[in-house]
Amino acid sequence: MPGTCVVGLQWGDEAKGKLVDILTERHEIVVRYAGGANAGHTVVSNGQTWKLSLIPSGILRDGVACVVTGGVVLDPAAVIKEIDGLESRGVTIAGKLLVSDRAHVVFPWHVAEDKLLDGSLAGGEPIGTTGRGIGPCYRDKVGRSLAIRLGDLYRPEFPAQLAHIAGLKAKLLGTEFDEAAIREEYRQYAERLRPFVCDTTAYLLDAVEAGRAVLFEGAQGALLDVDHGTYPFVTSSNSSGVGISSGSGVPGCWIERVIGVVKAYSTRVGGGPMPTEQDNATGQRIRDRGNEYGTVTRRPRRCGWFDAVAARYTARLSGVDELAVMLLDVLSGFETLEICSAYRIGGNVVTQFPSHADDVKRAEPVYETLPGWHEDLTGVRRFEDLPENARRYLARIGELLGRPVTVVSVGPDRAQTIFCDPAPKRHPWPRPQHPAPANA
Ligand code: GDP
Ligand code: IMO
Ligand code: MG
Numbered sequence: 001m002p003g004t005c006v007v008g009l010q011w012g013d014e015a016k017g018k019l020v021d022i023l024t025e026r027h028e029i030v031v032r033y034a035g036g037a038n039a040g041h042t043v044v045s046n047g048q049t050w051k052l053s054l055i056p057s058g059i060l061r062d063g064v065a066c067v068v069t070g071g072v073v074l075d076p077a078a079v080i081k082e083i084d085g086l087e088s089r090g091v092t093i094a095g096k097l098l099v100s101d102r103a104h105v106v107f108p109w110h111v112a113e114d115k116l117l118d119g120s121l122a123g124g125e126p127i128g129t130t131g132r133g134i135g136p137c138y139r140d141k142v143g144r145s146l147a148i149r150l151g152d153l154y155r156p157e158f159p160a161q162l163a164h165i166a167g168l169k170a171k172l173l174g175t176e177f178d179e180a181a182i183r184e185e186y187r188q189y190a191e192r193l194r195p196f197v198c199d200t201t202a203y204l205l206d207a208v209e210a211g212r213a214v215l216f217e218g219a220q221g222a223l224l225d226v227d228h229g230t231y232p233f234v235t236s237s238n239s240s241g242v243g244i245s246s247g248s249g250v251p252g253c254w255i256e257r258v259i260g261v262v263k264a265y266s267t268r269v270g271g272g273p274m275p276t277e278q279d280n281a282t283g284q285r286i287r288d289r290g291n292e293y294g295t296v297t298r299r300p301r302r303c304g305w306f307d308a309v310a311a312r313y314t315a316r317l318s319g320v321d322e323l324a325v326m327l328l329d330v331l332s333g334f335e336t337l338e339i340c341s342a343y344r345i346g347g348n349v350v351t352q353f354p355s356h357a358d359d360v361k362r363a364e365p366v367y368e369t370l371p372g373w374h375e376d377l378t379g380v381r382r383f384e385d386l387p388e389n390a391r392r393y394l395a396r397i398g399e400l401l402g403r404p405v406t407v408v409s410v411g412p413d414r415a416q417t418i419f420c421d422p423a424p425k426r427h428p429w430p431r432p433q434h435p436a437p438a439n440a
Contacts, residue, residue, distance in 0.1 A: 002208045003255040006324075007241045008221035009314040011268040013294070013301065014261040015326035015409060017041025020057040020217045022414055023259075027215040029065045029207055030058025033247030034237040035219030036073040036106065036137070038130040040295025044412040050086075051295060054079045056217050059091060067200050070102025071237065071247020073137040074150055076189035078106075099193060100200040101151030105186070109169040109177060110136040116173070127233055128270025130296050138226075138236035150197055153190035159183055201249030208254040216244050216255070222314035230357045233272025241318030252319075260320035260403065262311050264328045264393070267301040269294045273361035276304035276340045290330040305338040305367065308400035313353035315401045324407035325394055328386075329416075334372040337393060340365035341400055370396060377410040383420045 004023065008014040021043040024030055032039075032054070041057050043050040052059065054074065056066040068074065083093050110133030117136070118129050129135060140147040146165050152158055166179040207214055222240035223229045229239070238246060245252050265286055268274045277283065283303040286292065292301035315323070331337060342351050343363035354360050373387040380386055386394075386408070398405045408418040 002212055002214045003216065003250065004214070004257045004259065005216040005218065005241060005244055005255055005318075006259050006261060007218035007318045007320070008239070009223075009260045009262050009311045009318065009320070010221045010266055010307075011223045011272075011274070012219075012221040012239075013040075013267055013269070014221060014263050015042070015412075016218055016261050017043050017052055017057040018326070018409065018412065018414070018417075019259065019261055019324050019407065020215060021045070021060060022417060023215055024058035024061045024064055027058070027064065027213040029067060029204070029212060029214045030056040031067045031069060031204065031214060031216045031248055031250075032056045032072055032219060033069050033216055034071045034239055034243045035235065036134050037075045037078040037132045038134045038235060038296060039219035041217075041219075042295055042412065043414075045414045048089075049412075053082055053296070055082050055086070055097065058215065058217070059086060059093070059096065062092065064096065066097050067204065067248075068097070068099045068103060069200050069204070069248040070100040070149075071243060072100070072103050073106055073134055073141070073237075074099065074103040075106035075132065076150075076186065076193060078132075080189060080192055094195065097196045098198055098200050098203060099150065099196045101149065101197050102199075102201070103150045104137055104141045105148050105150055105153065106133045106137045107148070107165075107169075107186075108182060109166075109173060110134075110140070112173060112175065125271050127272070128299075129235075130270075132296075135236040150193070153186060154194070154197075162186070204248055204250050208250055214250070214254075216248065216250075218243075218261075222318050223310055225317075228314075228317055230272050230360055233270070233357055240314060241320070255319075257322075258318055258320045259322055259324055259407070260311075260315045260318060260401075261324045261326060262306070262397070263290075263326050264306060264331050264397075265290075266304045266307050266310075267292050269297070269299050269301050273357050273363075274302055274304060275310075275343060275360060275363045275365045276307045276338075277302050278304045286330060289333075290327055305340055305365070306397065307340045307365070308397065309340060309343055309351055309363075310353055311397075312351075312401045315403055320401075320403055322406040323398060323401060323403050324409065325397060325405050326409040328390060328394070328408055329377040329410040331372065331393075332377055333374055337370045337372050338365075338367040339370060339393075339396060339400065341368050342366040368396070378416060380410055381415075381418060383408065383418050386418070
């Protein structure tokens with residue numbers, strides 16, 4: 001059975017890129033199903049660091065097809081820059097990259113709108129977007145009348161379509177766009193991307209039906225999902241596991257295994273509620289040790305304790321079978337560690353993640369305190385060599401989320417990864433019942 005998915009269970013940057021790169025070894029096709037150039041996925045191998053944004057993290061391996069589906073919003077300048085950067089470092093792109101003709105194209109007005117709108121949410125608190133035009137492009141996709149898909153760039157109607165939309169956007173935004181210059185710029189992008197553009201839905205359906213091993217790479221994190229996250233402090237796509245099918249066109253019956261990726265603590269970039277945030281010396285210590293600065297915008301990430309209420313919700317939402325706990329090495333040296341296992345909201349103690357961001361904002365974390373460890377973990381390669389308190393910490397996360405921890409990461413490099421025994425079990429579809437979470 002073909003499909004495996006790697007999905008972030010927090011607010012992004014859970015080290016999905018590192019895990020996808022490792023799992024690519026056992027897959028033939030790697031697929032990005034949502035998001036755009038707001039993503040920044042890091043892979044470190046043999047002392048070299050790679051930053052991927054629109055191109056799937058599988059691209060570094062030979063013989064692997066990398067698919068950017070119609071669920072992605074595509075900034076052609078960004079993807080071309082990424083292709084050039086990879087090729088200049090010796091990575092082969094030709095014959096490996098496929099980009100959907102259904103992907104919606106990001107235009108300069110989307111970036112302008114993103115910058116204009118981000119500070120003006122009701123209540124005044126900005127979302128703090130990445131400024132890559134993601135929200136406005138998805139809005140035009142759903143609105144239809146102002147949208148252009150990648151496949152449209154090759155059609156004879158494109159110049160008239162562009163002129164019409166550029167004119168309307170100029171009126172709406174009260175600014176001028178040099179339509180002739182944009183048309184020529186995008187004509188050149190289209191020519192450059194022509195060898196990669198195809199019907200990726202048909203390609204992927206053929207692939208799964210032929211039994212090929214496909215790896216779906218989530219972008220962002222499930223708490224940023226437009227329908228199920230901390231709305232409106234979210235991105236504009238279904239970044240949780242629910243987006244796999246709508247983004248790629250591959251139905252859920254082909255997804256055999258979902259790996260939920262979490263950091264051993266919490267981070268968030270941009271605005272919105274984060275109950276376990278430590279805006280203090282503890283948070284700064286995590287930020288320093290974890291080098292918690294955004295891959296895309298370099299903004300300092302907000303840091304805090306592990307939030308099991310939020311991650312248990314997103315593990316259930318994304319149909320997670322097993323957990324990968326990343327950046328565990330960052331927590332060495334704390335005398336004690338806190339895990340949030342419930343929220344206190346208005347006098348009630350709840351374990352259900354609230355549906356409204358205001359309730360998440362009001363939530364006071366109820367913490368369990370666990371003993372820390374002082375050993376440096378970065379050289380550990382076997383689960384049984386982890387300090388006992390680190391193993392206890394992982395076990396508690398697994399218990400609270402009701403899923404087994406099968407992967408532990410102790411450093412950015414490919415090699416700094418522990419695969420736990422027993423090896424991950426492959427579930428047939430439909431899956432057996434998961435054990436009830438300990439605090440249900
Ligand atoms: P992604 O967006 O989910 O792919 O994650 P990012 O690449 O934005 O952020 C994860 C960061 O953590 C990157 O800088 C990685 O190189 C780094 N990283 C990954 N795994 C580990 C780990 O186990 N320990 C440490 N210290 N850093 C890690
Ligand atoms: P990866 O794939 C972390 C956040 C932004 C902002 C909100 C909306 O690297 O995990 P957008 O530009 O999407 O409209 O911004 O979502 N955000 C991310 N945070 N990692 C990401 O991607 C993110 N992509 C978007 O900071 O709060
Ligand atoms: Mg990232």
